[in-house]
Amino acid sequence: MKTDPIEELLKVSKKYNLINLIQEITKQVQYRDSSNILDLKVALEIKHLLECLQKCTLDSLESVVVTASGEKRFVNPKEKVFSLEELQKIVGGYIEIISLPNLKKKIVLNEEGKINNLPINHFATTLFRDAYKTNDYIVGTVLICDNNLL
Numbered sequence: 001m002k003t004d005p006i007e008e009l010l011k012v013s014k015k016y017n018l019i020n021l022i023q024e025i026t027k028q029v030q031y032r033d034s035s036n037i038l039d040l041k042v043a044l045e046i047k048h049l050l051e052c053l054q055k056c057t058l059d060s061l062e063s064v065v066v067t068a069s070g071e072k073r074f075v076n077p078k079e080k081v082f083s084l085e086e087l088q089k090i091v092g093g094y095i096e097i098i099s100l101p102n103l104k105k106k107i108v109l110n111e112e113g114k115i116n117n118l119p120i121n122h123f124a125t126t127l128f129r130d131a132y133k134t135n136d137y138i139v140g141t142v143l144i145c146d147n148n149l150l
Contacts, residue, residue, distance in 0.1 A: 064145075097109075
């Protein structure tokens with residue numbers, strides 16, 4: 001007997017915090033055999049739920065570092081706002097700042113990331129494309145934070 005995917009998510013959510021839950025489900029969906037129609041339907045339901053969870057998470061957090069591999073960790077500035085040195089250390093070089101007006105957030109990224117062939121950051125790219133309807137992409141480790149922290 002197959003278990004209800006929502007019920008499974010609730011069980012897992014008690015074990016992990018929200019960010020870890022999103023990462024765990026993403027891994028399960030990526031490795032899932034979607035040759036079965038029912039499995040494909042479940043995978044699509046989970047994908048939609050993940051998108052909702054990611055938006056809820058972004059709305060509720062102040063700042064998070066997201067690596068190109070998808071790992072996320074919450075960070076806070078040492079003072080009231082992030083210093084240039086803190087930002088450069090996070091992204092590993094010179095910084096570029098992009099506004100996400102739809103989320104009232106900013107993405108801080110490595111200005112030379114594409115030149116240095118850093119890997120694509122799929123999470124940041126999705127947010128960027130949602131905001132600007134473009135095919136451009138973001139690479140490397142980024143900081144996503146509230147506007148007032150820069």
